[in-house]
Amino acid sequence: MQIRRAILSVSNKDGIVDLARFLTGRGVEILSTGGTAKHLTDAAIPVTPIASWSGAPEILGGRVKTLTPKVFGSILFDRSKESHIADCKANAIPPVDLVVVNLYPFEETIARGDVSIAEAVEQIDVGGPSMLRAAAKNHAHVVPLCSPLLYPEFMREMESGDISPEFRLRAAIEVYRLTAGYDAAIAAFLTRDSVTEGLPESISLRLVRAQELRYGENPQQLAGFYRTAAASTGEFKQLQGKELSFNNLIDLDAAIKLASSFDRPSCAIIKHTNPCGVAVAEAAVADAFRSAIAADPVSAFGGIVGTNREVTEEAARVIEPLFLEVVVAPSFSPAALELLGKKKNLRLIQTRPADPQFEIRSAAGGYLLQSPDRISSPEGWSCSTRRAPTEAEMRGLEFAWIVCAHVKSNAIVLTNSHQSIGIGAGQMSRVDSARLAIMKATLPTAGAVAASDAFFPFADGLSLLLDAGITAVVQPGGSVRDHEVIAAADDRGIAMMFTGERHFRH
Numbered sequence: 094m095q096i097r098r099a100i101l102s103v104s105n106k107d108g109i110v111d112l113a114r115f116l117t118g119r120g121v122e123i124l125s126t127g128g129t130a131k132h133l134t135d136a137a138i139p140v141t142p143i144a145s146w147s148g149a150p151e152i153l154g155g156r157v158k159t160l161t162p163k164v165f166g167s168i169l170f171d172r173s174k175e176s177h178i179a180d181c182k183a184n185a186i187p188p189v190d191l192v193v194v195n196l197y198p199f200e201e202t203i204a205r206g207d208v209s210i211a212e213a214v215e216q217i218d219v220g221g222p223s224m225l226r227a228a229a230k231n232h233a234h235v236v237p238l239c240s241p242l243l244y245p246e247f248m249r250e251m252e253s254g255d256i257s258p259e260f261r262l263r264a265a266i267e268v269y270r271l272t273a274g275y276d277a278a279i280a281a282f283l284t285r286d287s288v289t290e291g292l293p294e295s296i297s298l299r300l301v302r303a304q305e306l307r308y309g310e311n312p313q314q315l316a317g318f319y320r321t322a323a324a325s326t327g328e329f330k331q332l333q334g335k336e337l338s339f340n341n342l343i344d345l346d347a348a349i350k351l352a353s354s355f356d357r358p359s360c361a362i363i364k365h366t367n368p369c370g371v372a373v374a375e376a377a378v379a380d381a382f383r384s385a386i387a388a389d390p391v392s393a394f395g396g397i398v399g400t401n402r403e404v405t406e407e408a409a410r411v412i413e414p415l416f417l418e419v420v421v422a423p424s425f426s427p428a429a430l431e432l433l434g435k436k437k438n439l440r441l442i443q444t445r446p447a448d449p450q451f452e453i454r455s456a457a458g459g460y461l462l463q464s465p466d467r468i469s470s471p472e473g474w475s476c477s478t479r480r481a482p483t484e485a486e487m488r489g490l491e492f493a494w495i496v497c498a499h500v501k502s503n504a505i506v507l508t509n510s511h512q513s514i515g516i517g518a519g520q521m522s523r524v525d526s527a528r529l530a531i532m533k534a535t536l537p538t539a540g541a542v543a544a545s546d547a548f549f550p551f552a553d554g555l556s557l558l559l560d561a562g563i564t565a566v567v568q569p570g571g572s573v574r575d576h577e578v579i580a581a582a583d584d585r586g587i588a589m590m591f592t593g594e595r596h597f598r599h
Contacts, residue, residue, distance in 0.1 A: 094256045096236070098167075099191035100143065100224065101133065102126045102159070104198055108241040112193065113138045115248050124189070126158045127151070159220040168192060168227040172234050192228035193238045196221045196271070200278050200321070210283070217279055222272045229265035236261055237268045274299015278321070281450075292462060298453075303329065309339040318342055332430065334419075334440030340365075341397070345421040345442055348399025351499040353446045354468065355401060355492075360385035361499075363397045367518040370396075371496050373511050379407035384512040386411070389535055397421065404429045466596060468498050474590045477570060477579050482588040485510055486542055486565040490590060493544035494567050498596035504546040505530040505554070507538055507563065514541050523549060527557040538562050547595040548572040552581040559585045569595040 099121050103109050106129070113123055113133050125133060125140045133140045144150050149161040159165075167189040171177045181188070197218040202208055228237035236256055238247055243264060250256045277297030284293065300319035309316035316339040320329070331337065337345075344363045351361040355373050360381040362370040369392035372384030378400055386393050397419040398412060404420065406428035412420065413432055420433065421442040433439055454461045471491050476482070482490060493508040500506060501519040505526040508514055515534030517526035523545065531538060539562030548571050549555050555578055558566065570591030572578065582589045 094190070094234075094236075094261075096121050096190045096251060096256070098122045098124065098187065098189050099193060100124045100159075100164070100168075100189055101140075101193045102129050102143075102221065102224070103193065103195045104218075104221075105195045105241060106132055108244045109133070109193070110136045110138065112244045112248070113140075115251075116191075119251070121191070127155060156219070159224055162186075164189075164224070165227055168224060168235055169231050170234070171231060189235065191236045191238070192224050194221045194225050195239055195241070196275055199275065199282075203278070203282050213282055218275070222275060225268045226272060229268035232261045232265035233258075237264050239264070239268045239271045243267065270299070273297060292451075296451075296462065304331075304337070306342070307336040307338040314339070328444055330443040332425065332441040332443055333434060333437070335438050337419075337440060337442075341419055341440065344397040345399065345419045346446075347499065348397045348419075349401075349421045349444060350399075350446045351496070352399040352401045354495045354499070357381075358402045359400060361399045362386065362389070362393050363399065364392050364395070367501055368496060368499055368513065368516060369393060371508075371513040373492065377407065378402040378405060379411050382408050382411040386415070387535065388513045389516075389533065393417075404433075406432060409433050466498065466598075468495055468596070469592060469594055471590070474567070474592050476588065477575070477591045478582045478587065478589045480583075480586060480588045482542075482565045482590065486588060489542035490544065490565055490567040493542055494592065497544035497546050498598075500546065500598065502546055502597045502599060504544075504596075504598070505558070506544045507531070507534055507541050507558075507561075508544075509536070509541055512536075514538060523547070523554040524557065527554045531557065531561045534561075540564055542566065544568070546597060548575070549578045550574065552577045555581055559587060563587065565589070567592060569593060571595075 099116055101109060101113060101123055102125060116123060117138055123140050124143045124146050126143050130140045130142055143159060143164065147161045147163040151158045163186050166181060166184065166186040170181050170188045197216045199216040202216045203213050225237050225239050228235045238244065250260050277299055300321060303318045303320045306316040306318055308314055343366055347366050348361050348363040351368055351371065352359045357373040357375065358378040358381050359373045361368050362385050370385040370388035372381045372388060374380035394416055396417055398417055399421045403424040403426055404422045405426050409429035409432045417439060419440040419442060421444060423445050424443060425441060433441060449465060451462050452465055471487060488510040489508055492510060493506050496508060496513055497504050497506040500516060503520050503523045503526045505517040506513060507530050514536045515530040517530035520526040520529060541563055542565040543558050543563045545568040548569050550572050551574060555566065565588040567590045570593065579589065
């Protein structure tokens with residue numbers, strides 16, 4: 094396969110000068126447009142403007158540059174078909190053998206978050222995807238390069254004397270992956286503020302591998318971390334430590350989401366997606382760290398620590414003696430980085446929780462789509478018992494309810510006003526979860542409050558909590574036996590709030 098003529102038209106200029114020099118050094122004619130042509134000319138690389146080559150001037154402020162019969166005829170020209178040869182000869186259309194195009198930065202533009210529809214629409218590429226798709230369709234005769242990552246391998250292929258069919262096919266596949274995701278990003282953005290309600294009829298995702306992982310849930314499983322192209326330019330930085338694993342990512346996501354559910358400085362310690370210690374503090378985040386560790390110091394070993402504040406030097410000194418897998422936070426102070434940097438295997442992740450429009454999980458050979466869970470405020474709760482909670486109990490119930498919403502079902506959480514005391518997670522019966530929460534308690538349960546992620550189907554689970562000295566409970570309500578549960582609470586003089594919402598996590 095000979096490369097005699099190439100079209101170069103790119104938004105991302107990475108590597109384009111080196112590629113153009115490589116091509117001109119081998120006698121390839123370069124056709125180019127607008128900013129790319131200027132960029133190459135400034136680098137003293139000879140370029141033929143596409144407008145002069147095709148005879149069709151750029152119009153509409155640059156919206157139309159390449160959408161002409163000569164440009165697309167030269168790309169779609171199938172050299173093996175006599176009819177194509179005759180058409181191109183009759184219309185004086187010489188072949189183009191290489192198309193190097195990447196697209197307007199639509200996803201990077203909308204990632205800013207404050208972009209109007211009018212501004213975003215101007216970043217919707219029309220000619221670029223069209224040229225790439227044409228080249229990819231005709232990849233038996235034309236090489237499409239849609240990413241600077243392909244340039245080095247292409248140059249090695251060309252240096253070898255031929256462009257292999259395998260490389261051309263792979264380059265074509267990359268084009269269709271790119272354009273499919275590009276269109277999906279446009280549709281998602283335009284849908285975001287539309288009047289359409291409910292779930293979309295179909296969804297398309299373009300996911301970019303952000304990094305390879307050590308392994309999946311187990312070492313024998315391959316795994317990678319993929320994000321949307323827009324999100325991949327956002328803040329998720331591994332500052333130090335070993336490669337992440339699948340489990341690390343799941344747990345650090347749980348940690349930063351739970352910690353960020355609080356307004357006050359907070360700390361959440363996660364083991365196997367469940368919190369084992371959670372706390373908030375009035376001012377110093379280090380105090381939240383101390384309280385979260387004290388809530389379950391045994392389970393904190395090997396845990397993932399998340400916080401909604403910068404990790405200060407004082408906070409770093411609290412956790413420095415512990416063996417931890419990951420610390421995830423919005424930021425780390427220089428002194429904290431220096432101190433924790435001595436633990437070379439400790440992974441430090443700088444990020445903030447995502448707020449996606451939908452969450453996606455796989456099951457039964459397909460995918461489940463749901464909106465993110467939202468936690469209501471106490472203003473919408475109702476008191477179901479004769480005694481209402483005290484002000485201190487209400488602070489504890491609100492704290493417990495937030496923690497409980499982040500625990501795998503069935504979930505029972507015991508807390509005081511600022512710190513978890515015992516957590517019963519993922520049990521097959523609510524009674525077992527209550528027993529586990531009491532068993533796990535590292536502080537006295539007398540005077541504590543409790544939260545249940547779903548209603549008590551019987552009074553037995555509640556009775557266990559009452560025997561442990563719980564003074565107030567928050568739960569969704571809605572059981573056919575609510576009257577029995579309420580009566581059990583009234584008999585013991587405790588307060589019980591109904592939220593009207595449950596928070597199952599599976």
